[in-house]
Amino acid sequence: MTAREWLLSDTPQSRSQARMGRLYGGWLTFTGNRLAMVGLGIVVALMLMALLAPLIATHHPFAQDLANRLQPPSAANWFGTDQYGRDIWSRVVYGSRLTLYIVLLVALTAPVAGLLIGTISGYLGGWTDIVLMRITDVFLAFPKLILALAFVSALGPGIENAVIAIAITSWPPYARIARAETMTIRNSDFISAVRLQGASPTRIILGHVIPLCTSSLIVRVTLDMAGIILTAAGLGFLGLGAQPPLPEWGAMISTGRQYLLDQWWVATLPGIAIFVVSLGFNLLGDGLRDVLDPKN
Amino acid sequence: MTQAMIGIEDLDVTFGYGAATVHAVQNVTFQVKPGESFGLVGESGSGKSTVLRAMSGLNPDWSGNVSLDGQTLGRQRDKAFYKRCQMVFQDPYGSLHPRHTVDRILAEPVAIHGLGDADKRIDRTLREVGLGPQFRFRFPHQLSGGQRQRVAIARALILEPRVLLLDEPTSALDVSVQAEILNLLKRLRAEHGLTYILVSHNLAVVAYMCDRLAVMNRGRVVEELDVESLRRGQAQQDYTRQLLLASQGYDRAVADSFKDFA
Structure with missing residues (x-):
């Protein structure tokens, strides 16, 4: 029996085989989508870049060389140099760490909070629902970047505070999605069945409702990654995110914009990096949507 | 007269x-x-499933008296009630969690x-409903309608x-499978001394099961009769005759x- 047959078996012999088989089926669907594979490639490349930054970078990201400032791309400086003579390629490479850090922290906090609030609200209904959803409405009523700006200026500029601000402003849509999903699930027979077994609301929400909400949420989060990167870059651009000399891509664009007409590479190359990574996450999200669609 | 297993008195449900x-x-x-199999019949919307849902505790908006084994039941049921009284749903495609394996579905109760002793219980119950151990780690989408309904019955039975x-347990199934499920339910009742309430149109x-x-018609019980009189067509009420x-x-x-x- 080959590994493939074992994975695709109709009669799994154990819990782990059933789970692995399911994952493998999803993987087969995913690999069938070429664009999604491109997206996965970009995201994996971003992770490798962040992990192996010291090996990939040709210079230290903070090393200044004022004699060499604002040089165009060349063999020595692949992406050229900025106004302090720092190597832009190395700064972009190290900047991937910051981007990944922001994206991961936001992805681990906002969707989890939104998922809990949304499922509790949708499952319990009544007053709980009203109170939680009105709080959500308050957050939804502000434009995301404006609210993030307000939080960052209150907390003080810095990358951690930017992450907190982005997380605080991005959970409400997740709560809404999770609530809507929960409301379609909560009256189904399999929820009635587990209620009739005497399960507590906590058990039902955690074990039965959340697993069905996560797939649409994962898709939404991947599609939002681009937005998160852009918000972080926007905060960096306004000087409220990562502080100099950190090589955050948005901050790099911000300083490069003064030289945009004569030394286009200073602002453009970090911009292309943001564009490629956002595109990668969007393509990945599209592919995941096909795999995780609960209707399949 | 022996004490009733299930007593329903003046039950009113409004929405x-x-x-x-x-x-x-x-x-x-x-x-x-106790040990009896009682049928609730009527056309769609006659309230037969609503009676069942009020009895099971799924719908708390009722008034009247409901008792199980001599104990009067409130609107909120406790675990002890659920241990003694379980339900099988009509649609086996909707009553199993799509992301849980059969194993997980049965381990939950x-x-x-x-x-305790989940492994042994699950194996034994699966065998009782006529499913072999090869079904244990399948997902519902890997099962046929009849197999799913067997899993649903196993889930109800595992709490003993x-x-x-039984809420129309066979109406969503193929005709050939219906007979299998009815025979299974009949055998299980004999083996475990179960009491059934079967809702069906x-x-x-x-006639076979009860x-x-x-x-029932329009939310009221029109007539109560035994299956012998039903078979002979000896109904007292016009409505029952028309239904026949x-x-x-x-x-x-x-x-x-x-x-x-x-």
Whole structure:
């Protein structure tokens, strides 16, 4: 029996085989989508870049060389140099760490909070629902970047505070999605069945409702990654995110914009990096949507 | 007379408020003896499933008296109630969690009630409903309708209840599979001494499965009779006779003669 047959078996012999088989089926669907594979490639490349930054970078990201400032791309400086003579390629490479850090922290906090609030609200209904959803409405009523700006200026500029601000402003849509999903699930027979077994609301929400909400949420989060990167870059651009000399891509664009007409590479190359990574996450999200669609 | 296993007295269920109130069940009273199989029949919307849902604890908006094994039941049920009274749903495609394996579905009630020994219980129950161990780690989408309904029955049985509430357990299934499931339910009742309430619109199913039945129309019990009289067609009420006629297949002359019983 080959590994493939074992994975695709109709009669799994154990819990782990059933789970692995399911994952493998999803993987087969995913690999069938070429664009999604491109997206996965970009995201994996971003992770490798962040992990192996010291090996990939040709210079230290903070090393200044004022004699060499604002040089165009060349063999020595692949992406050229900025106004302090720092190597832009190395700064972009190290900047991937910051981007990944922001994206991961936001992805681990906002969707989890939104998922809990949304499922509790949708499952319990009544007053709980009203109170939680009105709080959500308050957050939804502000434009995301404006609210993030307000939080960052209150907390003080810095990358951690930017992450907190982005997380605080991005959970409400997740709560809404999770609530809507929960409301379609909560009256189904399999929820009635587990209620009739005497399960507590906590058990039902955690074990039965959340697993069905996560797939649409994962898709939404991947599609939002681009937005998160852009918000972080926007905060960096306004000087409220990562502080100099950190090589955050948005901050790099911000300083490069003064030289945009004569030394286009200073602002453009970090911009292309943001564009490629956002595109990668969007393509990945599209592919995941096909795999995780609960209707399949 | 032995004490009733299930007693329902003056059960009233309403939905909605004010002008939009729907009186789904009115003054329903019946008793089911231990080990008996009791049928609730009626056309769609007659309130038979609503009676079952009020009995099971799924719908708390009722008034009247409901008792199980002599104990009066409140609107909120406790674990001890769920241990003794389980339900099988109509649609086996909707009653199993799509992301849980059969194993997980059956392990859940064992964990909730802290019964322990989950492995043995699951194996034994699967065998009882005629599914081999090869089904244990499958997902519902890898099962046929009949197999799913067997899993649903196993899920109800694993708590070793005394009462099973059956909400049209075969109407979503293929005709050939229906017979298998009915035979399974019949055998399980004999083996475990279960008490059944079977809701169905199919008189043949009720005649096969039940000892006694109540006919419902517009939220009221029209008539209670035993299966022998049903087979002989000795119904007292016009509505029941009409239902019997309707169940014998479509006939234009008969259909034209039908009345609306308000």
